[in-house]
Amino acid sequence: MFNDRLLQTLRDAQHLVILTGAGVSAESGIPTFRDAMTGLWARYDPQQLASENGFRANPALVWGWYEWRRAKVMQSLPNPAHRAIAQFQPLVPKLTLITQNVDDLHERAGSQFVIHLHGSLHEAQCIACAKPFALNATPTVISESKRVEPPRCPACGDYIRPGVVWFGESLPLDGWHAAEAAAQNCDVLMSIGTSALVYPAASLPLVALTAGAKVIQLNPDKTNLDAKAHFNLHGKAGDLLPALLQAAYAQ
């Protein structure tokens, strides 16, 4: 099923970087962003829902939408792809897991030290003074278009915003620096379930390539990375990753 050179590349890896995108959570029922019909951006305007201007223009619409996504993530379970990624961790000398996802399914599958480049649905802070805000444990929103007034900051009174990175915003610096350093120092980078369209995250496989690492891509569809990756696995992460783990590391 898998190319011997691919399996040997994994077995010889000293520092494996795994970069994931929305596709790794698709089989848990979490919509991706750009899949033609089901993708969130096929149904919603990203500028209206994932930008500071959009939030300022309609705080209740945006807050309600993120509370709906948080509720959906809390009702979802990690899938075989998340679990396989967690099982890679003890099998390689060093693994750095970098995700663009704002869900916590990697952690719930047992992965540790996950670098979240685009923030988390489970965090929130004041839009003005950035004071962290504790979200209530169970979001009450069940429908995706329910308007919910955002809470106010107890310190300065401005709106509380979701702890995710919106378009036009820079990534959390510590996470980005750690991700970039890992891509520069790894010998294998595996890109899983991302359309490789959103920068700077999409530059990480290119950083690894420039540093001489082998790049493996896993995605049912072709992306811009296909032409550059050493190995392209076309299929679902939940099917391919457990099989790859078995083929590469089974005793």
Ligand code: APR
């Ligand atoms: N297994 C693996 N890959 C899958 C699966 C699956 N089961 N299902 C879909 N995919 C692939 C799609 O083919 C697509 O290439 O996952 C990719 C998802 O791409 P996007 O929806 O663009 O998501 P992502 O790359 O994570 O987006 C990056 O864009 O909207 C912003 O901040 C948001 O973090 C997000 C960033």
